[in-house]
Amino acid sequence: MPSSLSDHPHHHDHPREHAHSDVPSDPALRTKTLESLLTEKGLVDPAAIDAWVDAYENKIGPRRGAAIVARAWIDPAFKARLLQDASEAIATFGFTGREAQHFVVVENTPTIHNLVVCTLCSCYPWGLLGLPPRWYKAAPYRARSVIDPRGVLTEFGLTLGDEVEVRVWDSTAELRYLVLPERPAGTEKLNETELAALVTRDSMIGVAKAKAPGKDRA
Amino acid sequence: MNGIHDMGGMHGLGPIEHEKDEPVFHAPWEARMLGIRRGGTFPPGVNIDRWRHVRELIPPHLYLTRSYYDHWYMSYVAALLQSGMATPEEIKSGHAAPGSAKRNDAMRPDQAWNAQKTGGVFARKVEAPPLFAVGQRVRARNINPSGHTRLPRYARGKVGIVRLHHGGHVLPDSNAHGEGEAPQHLYTVAFSMRELWGPDASPHDETCADLWESYLDPA
Numbered sequence A: 001m002p003s004s005l006s007d008h009p010h011h012h013d014h015p016r017e018h019a020h021s022d023v024p025s026d027p028a029l030r031t032k033t034l035e036s037l038l039t040e041k042g043l044v045d046p047a048a049i050d051a052w053v054d055a056y057e058n059k060i061g062p063r064r065g066a067a068i069v070a071r072a073w074i075d076p077a078f079k080a081r082l083l084q085d086a087s088e089a090i091a092t093f094g095f096t097g098r099e100a101q102h103f104v105v106v107e108n109t110p111t112i113h114n115l116v117v118c119t120l121c122s123c124y125p126w127g128l129l130g131l132p133p134r135w136y137k138a139a140p141y142r143a144r145s146v147i148d149p150r151g152v153l154t155e156f157g158l159t160l161g162d163e164v165e166v167r168v169w170d171s172t173a174e175l176r177y178l179v180l181p182e183r184p185a186g187t188e189k190l191n192e193t194e195l196a197a198l199v200t201r202d203s204m205i206g207v208a209k210a211k212a213p214g215k216d217r218a
Numbered sequence B: 001m002n003g004i005h006d007m008g009g010m011h012g013l014g015p016i017e018h019e020k021d022e023p024v025f026h027a028p029w030e031a032r033m034l035g036i037r038r039g040g041t042f043p044p045g046v047n048i049d050r051w052r053h054v055r056e057l058i059p060p061h062l063y064l065t066r067s068y069y070d071h072w073y074m075s076y077v078a079a080l081l082q083s084g085m086a087t088p089e090e091i092k093s094g095h096a097a098p099g100s101a102k103r104n105d106a107m108r109p110d111q112a113w114n115a116q117k118t119g120g121v122f123a124r125k126v127e128a129p130p131l132f133a134v135g136q137r138v139r140a141r142n143i144n145p146s147g148h149t150r151l152p153r154y155a156r157g158k159v160g161i162v163r164l165h166h167g168g169h170v171l172p173d174s175n176a177h178g179e180g181e182a183p184q185h186l187y188t189v190a191f192s193m194r195e196l197w198g199p200d201a202s203p204h205d206e207t208c209a210d211l212w213e214s215y216l217d218p219a
Helices: A027-040 A046-059 A062-074 A076-084 A086-091 A138-143 A147-156 A194-195 A201-205 B028-039 B048-056 B060-065 B070-083 B088-093 B107-115 B194-197
Strands: A103-105 A112-117 A163-170 A176-180 B136-139 B160-169 B186-192 B207-212 B214-219
Touching: A027 A046, A027 B028, A027 B070, A027 B088, A046 A194, A046 B028, A062 A194, A062 A201, A076 A086, A076 A103, A076 A176, A086 A103, A103 A112, A103 A163, A112 B136, A138 B160, A138 B186, A147 A163, A147 B107, A176 B207, A201 B060, B028 B070, B028 B107, B028 B160, B048 B207, B070 B088, B136 B186, B186 B194, B194 B207
Parallel strands: A103 A176, A112 A163, A163 B207
Antiparallel strands: B136 B160, B136 B214, B160 B186, B186 B207
16 A cells, blocks of 8 residues: 555645735836846856757657657558667657656557646657647646547537547646647658648647648648 | 635636737747846755745735736745845845845856756655555545645545556655655556536546645545
């Protein structure tokens, strides 16, 4: 029998209430003030902020995940490795450390549709998809995905029949989930690069299917 | 804690606002806050679990009305104030108090990419064998700790099936409160929608959550 957490003698050192109390309303002004203070105190280097912004604007984004999906579509051995030990398979693309840790890739099929959410905060596969979209972090998606995933999918324009089982993955730990969408029909002649162009961010979260070939949008 | 952040299953929070061609950032300040979060020096003990807990302590009316990166601003400021690394006057003025300490160990820009390509390892060795096996029925405990936990309210008391076993992982309930990593076996547990939400829920569907061993009993 595992020890009970409720019996655990926590000493809850909650941050004081006023720490979260209201401060001047304009977040742009507040953030600028904070950056000035941290810079003066030697707690942040503004050039390091620039480096992080550049990384997320220009280097880390959903094209990474799309490349992995496209490889899985054309290479059955890679797909098998991806579904068995995703972190190891992802690392072969040069993604390391926090980019590839503790990954689980879940496969959509004609009878199983997977959907990823984080009800408790905003956990998301940053390393392969970049920063999460605003709706993913917002209350409506977090609240409803686990109780009404079909309704959520309908809002995204995807209506599933009763023959499809919906599996929702709530990212409550450090595991990061990536959906392997179904390969669209009519893509037999496309190469890996062309296939990757069909793989959208939303299809790897599970709120959409991959784009059909010859269409600009899903 | 039974806070506003634990919103799985809630109604009435409005439509999902899907944005076509959403930009990476909606305003320059969001990008600066992201950079501060990733490149700034954090007070001792502010690990990822502590960070999440500080965010959970944002009062509900602000949690629901302030934007995501504003949550980060509030959480970072709360952590600075609580640690004594900054005073309310400094947060307001944007200037260090005369005579206050200045550090010289902030992350440099050339260290950022290396920080991206390393770390993020939360798996830990646990000597004890796992109590549960894949395929086993388990019941999530009905626990309501006032501190940090990653057992969502919607799963408490419900019976599910162990779908995956991930070995040992850092326990957030302990790590958030400076009580050590206390690693435990971590499992992905699948709950049927009918178990979670009653007879009106879809008979075909399920929700999985990643749950630590001390969240679970055999069922």
